[in-house]
Amino acid sequence: MSGITNLSSDKKGELIEQVKQQIAVANAQELLTKMTEKCFNKCISKPGLQLDSSEQKCISMCMDRFVDSYNLVSRTYSNRLQREQSKI
Template sequence: MDGFDQFNDAEKAEASELQRMIAIEQQKAQFQAQVHTFTDVCWDKCVDSPGSKLDHRTETCLVSCVERFIDTTLSITNRFTQMVQKGAH
């Protein structure tokens, strides 16, 4: 292996690390977008008028709303994964 091959290997390693870092940042952005969506949907559904603190009904509604949203998102993701796996075989 000459010096040029070592340079290519170093470039490949750097590119791989950059791709990994980009993927992590994309996952963070997707998570933040999901939280924003939870907030919008559940706020509109559960909060009639904002006050200094949440009453029990509003808090229960928000918790239930987020849990159902997570359940639905996981269900859709799992179904999509199954479809992709079946298509790959």
């Protein structure tokens, strides 16, 4: 880690942004994986070559609810962090 302390502030900023982007991509991949798994298990009783209309509707609604829930939790968590940081 001593190599990081030798970086200029611009380079540290670039490194931090790259790490943030990598974390965001990893979070998006995890969200997609969890959503796919949960919605597949909930909506698909007999896997086949095609989804019937009820399975398509179930998957669509499940994904919408999952994303809405994720966004609500993310906003609530972010707001709480901001409140906690403002108390410091």
